[in-house]
Amino acid sequence: MKNIIFIAPPAAGKGTISDYLTKDFNYEHISTGDLLREEIKSGSELGLEINKIISEGKLVSDELVISLVDNKLKKLDRPFILDGFPRTLKQAEALDKMLVSNNVTNNIAIYLNINLEEALKRVLGRIICPKCKRSYNLNNESLRPVKDNLCDDCGVELEKRSDDTEETFQIRFKEYIDNTSPILDYYKEKKMLKWIDANLPLEEIYKSIKEEAEND
Numbered sequence: 001m002k003n004i005i006f007i008a009p010p011a012a013g014k015g016t017i018s019d020y021l022t023k024d025f026n027y028e029h030i031s032t033g034d035l036l037r038e039e040i041k042s043g044s045e046l047g048l049e050i051n052k053i054i055s056e057g058k059l060v061s062d063e064l065v066i067s068l069v070d071n072k073l074k075k076l077d078r079p080f081i082l083d084g085f086p087r088t089l090k091q092a093e094a095l096d097k098m099l100v101s102n103n104v105t106n107n108i109a110i111y112l113n114i115n116l117e118e119a120l121k122r123v124l125g126r127i128i129c130p131k132c133k134r135s136y137n138l139n140n141e142s143l144r145p146v147k148d149n150l151c152d153d154c155g156v157e158l159e160k161r162s163d164d165t166e167e168t169f170q171i172r173f174k175e176y177i178d179n180t181s182p183i184l185d186y187y188k189e190k191k192m193l194k195w196i197d198a199n200l201p202l203e204e205i206y207k208s209i210k211e212e213a214e215n216d
Contacts (some may be wrong), residue, residue: 029080131154
């Protein structure tokens with residue numbers, strides 16, 4: 001299976017699809033948000049620095065994020081999914097250098113193309129387990145929890161994200177689309193980019209991604 005670099009607007013289904021790939025093909029799911037939280041929890045010098053930056057309401061620099069991802073890639077012995085990285089052209093270029101230096105080949109960049117109307121419909125129905133972070137959706141029959149408002153895996157009460165409002169989401173969505181164009185162009189020039197129609201039902205999206213990841 002190919003290593004996957006996911007590029008996706010909010011609510012495109014990236015998290016759910018990553019969960020499926022992890023369970024079905026033993027992918028390592030690398031989320032930059034999780035890496036930051038893990039480093040903070042470790043109490044390391046770097047973790048303390050990151051915690052200070054975040055607590056002051058500042059953005060973690062490209063250099064720090066790149067360092068965390070590089071450390072993670074050095075330890076891997078199985079296919080991986082990159083989730084939330086790269087977010088800038090600088091990060092994309094740094095990632096290329098990391099992959100080369102770690103002798104990591106067979107990579108693909110997948111863009112989940114979704115329109116605002118469909119994304120908004122999904123986000124307004126989204127609820128998340130605060131413990132395991134599994135995502136559910138009340139507007140999709142196949143993604144509803146078995147028991148109302150309880151996580152199927154943990155039994156914990158599900159929560160709605162505070163930023164999952166229509167006004168906030170529209171701003172996030174537009175900012176993501178505007179900022180992602182250079183990254184898409186970058187991977188297109190490298191002939192690594194695959195577009196997937198993320199407006200389709202989840203089962204069809206997953207099937208298309210599996211085919212792309214399995215193709216030589």
